Amino acid sequence: MYTLSYHYSCDKKTGKNSSHPVTFRMHFTPIHNIIEYGFKEGRIFNLTGSAAALLFALYDRPVFIIELTDERARELCQDINFFRDSLQKDHMLFLPEPDGPSRAGERTEIIASLGPQVSLVCSYRNLGEPIWNPYEIERVSLPLQKGMTISRTAIDAQLKEMGYRHAPLVTERGEFSRRGWLLDIFPSSSDQPLRLEFFGDELESIKTFDTDSQRSDADISGFTLFPAQEPSSGTSLLEFMKGAEFFCSESIAERDRLPAETVFFSHYSMQGSGYEADVLPIRGLGILPEERRSIDDLARSIRTLQKETRVCIIASSRTQALRLNAVLRDSGTLAPVIEQLDIFSYEGAVSITTGALSEGLHLPGFLILTEKELFGGRPAYRPVKKSKVSRLLTSLDDLRPQDFVVHKDHGIGRFLGIVNQNIEGTREDLMVIEYEGGRLYLPLQGIRKITKFHAEEGFSPRIDRLGGRTWQRTKEKAQRKIRDLAEKLINVHAQREVRKGYAFSSDTELHAEFESFFPYEETPDQLKATDEIKRDMESEKPMDRLLCGDVGYGKTEVAMKAAFKAVYDGM
Template identity: 25%
Template sequence: MTFKKGISSLKNALEKGKGSISVISEAASGSSIMISEAVRDISRPLIWICPDKKQFLERTRELQNILPGRVYPFPSYEHLVFLPLIPSPENSASRITALYNLNERRDPILVIQASSLLERVIPAAELSANAELIMAEEEIERDQVARWLVEAGYEYLNRVERVGEFSVRGEILDIFPPGHELPLRILFFDDLVEEIRSFDPVTQRTVSFLKEAILLPAREIVYSDKRVAAAVRHVIEQAKTLDLSASDVNSIIQNLEARRDTENSLSIMPFIYGELDDLLSYAPGDTILVIEDALQCQRNMEAFSERALEAHFQQLENQRLLAEPEAYYASPSSISGRLESLSRVFLAPGRILASRQQSGFSPAAFDVEIETGITRNESLPVAQATFRKGTEFFSSFASRLSRWTDQGKRVFILYQEKDARKRLEGLLEHYEIVFQSLDLQEEAGALPGFDRLADLQAPGVYLLSGFLAEGFTDLESQVVFVPDHELFTFKHFDTRRRKSRKRKVSPVSISDIREGDLVVHRDHGVARYMGLTTMSANDIPGEFINLEYRGGDRLYLPVDRLGLLQRYVGVEGREPRLDKLGAGTWSARKQKVKRAIREIAHELVDLYAARKVRKGIALSEPDDMYRQFEAAFPYRETDDQL
């Protein structure tokens, strides 16, 4: 079967509602193109299930390149949800965006890891109820919007830069909601929305004007008054069964009533909503499932479930307030059984044998079997080359290009950046290989449809902007895809020299520091972290970071000001002297460093000025060997290196 016929067969099978379809392809990237082409005009949701994180990242980028605007990654949490850790705002935003589009759109494509099928998520009804539509020239109570933002997990800051942040300055509301590539600026006149703009968070300049915008919660927990009251009751009931101390329970309740996002927030989700949904609860009955390496997906899902159960038991041993394990994760067997009611496309490099033990990951029989005729490219010589002086490591690939074109093949070399295209053009010209740079994209960076590429009748080499995780050949259509990252991944000849490791100062995370560790406060200097303390400020209970300074002085820093702290990085084996609060030694030390930096800057300016006026030595133009080395350089240059 030809590749184009395979696309047609798959599309017909999906339109007829076939339950289980097998697609045989040596290269998963070929399957990505085939399935994308088959569903391009089908208005049905699709969930692409990957066995692990590596495939999840590759397939996400690949599908977003083929079908831009329809593909939403649904990343797993970086940790088990009941562990005392706070997920990144970007992770939470991606999950919320994917869930909302699966719930509201007719044709979204979600990419997930198999383990994500087990995760409990915000109920679909709650997410729909908390999606706020704001329209220009509409009246809306500003204070009510600000209250909702706090309940929906947004962080109030003076300047909005990351997703999940908002700020209020007079008549201007800045907000960076999930589902938007840029933050929004909403201009009010009293309670009338005058304008909605997207803006660049770096320059703060307007990028575009919008007529309306949907504001989604920044996380999966929305602290409405009703939900907080219910959560408090459930926490008290569960605490009685676990025999927890009153102080621990009071701390949890205070955080709930203060709508404070803490490392325990995700573990409280079952108490807030009562009963959670899972990803399949969002999926309508006509959803298409694409299962990549079904056996490995099932194994990884079962292994994840076992780890979660063991970790849950350990957390209960540590006196953590938790719901039952099934409140956080569904069982693999229950998920597998529910998959059987949906259309499933199974991807594998070879023929999949039907299973006697029928399940969502192993059907008893296939309704349709499609062999794509796709083969992986032979390992490219450039990719395995080691660079030695005098070696023309691109010449072997140039020879293969000539052989492919002599055989009547159309070779598409995919590049990801304009600089990569220029380097490729220079190398192809050097080897006198005739090529053509294509500009067939309907959207910037999007890979054009396979039909448009296959219709190019003339054999030859074509440069095309796009990304595929791996190259492949369609023997019937005589089409070869070669992504540039397979061309220019090579090993350096001399690996004996040890690379110096730069010491990096990273922001503090409560989960990563222990009592007694040294930290640096931006305004007060070196201190010792002494743990978290619950205190009341203006009769409002809150959690504070306890910092000890020289002489026993204490500074209690609210946890929402954690960004003022950094790890202490100094000479190993030498204990630094703590700063003293109010003594001015830290300010003096900072001023001394600033003066030293200014002196170095002046010296550098003088040095470059002297270089400018001195007569230099003119070097010859870079030769072909240099051009090949430059094209194969596996790292992205910074602006100051170019």
């Protein structure tokens, strides 16, 4: 069997230069043959599983890879970078499709970072979208540096020219707000907004701040703002990437825009003209869920395979890796959890690591399995997009004139609306709240001190007096009740400490099999909650835990795992 060796002068744990070269010995004959012969054919088929990703990860020349959809391109790039991490190579870049201000800055930043030796993955739609010419990016960007001299009026004008929109309160990418000597900007390429503080025309400080609380966080010395809009015309990606080798998914039917020398690749095993990749199928090995009756059959299949084939299992999380390790160990198979960097150099028969790989791969003498092959296709976890002001006590959209509100310091008042007034030469939006004996004018950044008054329908509260003692007495009374409740809770917990509860048994292979049937990948919070609940259940101390979460965040799955643990012990 042909063995392909790669030599790297770096430490395989840290990736840093080392005097001891690391040698990866991998049985990649089919992939090596594609690089040597397949590119000459113009078409490669049978790149099943993650074979295409491994091929592009091994290839060292700059490439431009085009997939049918944005989702497929993102997944392929993720898989390529999984392998490139393992090979200690630089990442390829993924260029998302245009989608408003939040994507415009990200796309511009990616284009600006592309050098002559950088590879790119994108969708076919991107070929018809203009991009900022790298030489124009400097003109349409705004570098900010602490201590620089620039007028706030000039920044306002340039931000508008770059596609940023003025907002009373900055909550989303592509927005800015000016209040006196402060200028809040949410860069189109960042997840954190910036707060610029001026002294005259001198930029005195640049800080990040939290959109939820509107409070400033860390100081930074500088930042480059990229446009919040796409160019109406400009360079095309085909022109920009003309120095790279072009690869295109065969799923794309429209090929008029592509250069004649483009190499097409297919994820399917259907034969035809071109180069056969000789990637082996995973079906038929007794691995797939439909090929076995229980997880015990999986362990037996792996024991059979490991006589002639190295098996590496990619788990989505450390917790799942440890579960698989326990299942295989109980069945007599040693499968240590190793670092991702070691998957090609590890000399044992079976290993497990964690990482993001969408599909497995079967080559002569080497088998990679993911949770897709072990447990069936499962939708990947995607964080639910929360409101940018989710933890603010209120937002402007929540309030209507004549609504009752509660101010943290002044108590219950009536919201009258927003007025624009001139303060020290600067126009600023202010919230107006009416109290008995006066009105409170509150800058929008003080919105975190306001909450909407809630009561049963038809109830109208008594408005507090501005500067009076009524609200202070109300808060003091509430604080006394809180202290009384805290004392009762302390007594209850003290009694719990001296009592003993039932200690449930530790998880077994059956628990792991039950949990593998859930279709969705656990969120980090689900994993944390499940582990803590199980730890409580296995303790003699009575459990006192409340599971909270928004609709659709997986509370039922966590509860079912706990219920299964209880039923397993006959409780």
